[in-house]
Amino acid sequence: MAVPKFDESLVAFIDDAETPADVESKLAQVLLDHGYVKDSFAPALLSREEEYPTALELGAHNVAIPHTEAEHTIEGSICVGVLRNAVNWRRMDDSDESCDVELVVMLALSDPHGHLEMLQKVIAFVQDQELVEKVLAAKTAEEVVSLAGPHLV
Secondary structure, three states: OOOOEEEEEHEEOOOOOOOOHHHHHHHHHHHHHOOOOOHHHHHHHHHHHOOOOOOOOOOOOEEEEEEEOOHOOOOOEEEEEEEEEEEEEEEEEOOOEEEEEEEEEEEOOOOOOOHHHHHHHHHHHHHHHHHHHHHOOOOOOHHHHHHHHHHHH
């Protein structure tokens, strides 16, 4: 699997989102602005989220991992959203239930066979709740990358 791009330009601090679609649209726009995804990425992502929600209830700090098919990606990348106000998000394990999400790790992967491996990396990262807490407390994109980067790329 090719190593996805992840740097300070792919970190967003979001304080004005009210729905998962708000968050996903903002992060997808970051990826589009950098040329990592096609115009079809955001609509495909939003459609997939409706059918297959991506939130994980992990305890103190819940996370969402939105992603969609590789055909919508130009260059593999990860965009992280630190939500200053939690957003209620439908859960991956039970779509009838939801949880308040504070951290979003959006995957734009170009290798269709790399999704599972990358999801495993992300899940291992987000299960470290102390590390997630540090990411959420970060004041700069550089801090987020230095904390999360070694676990994601």
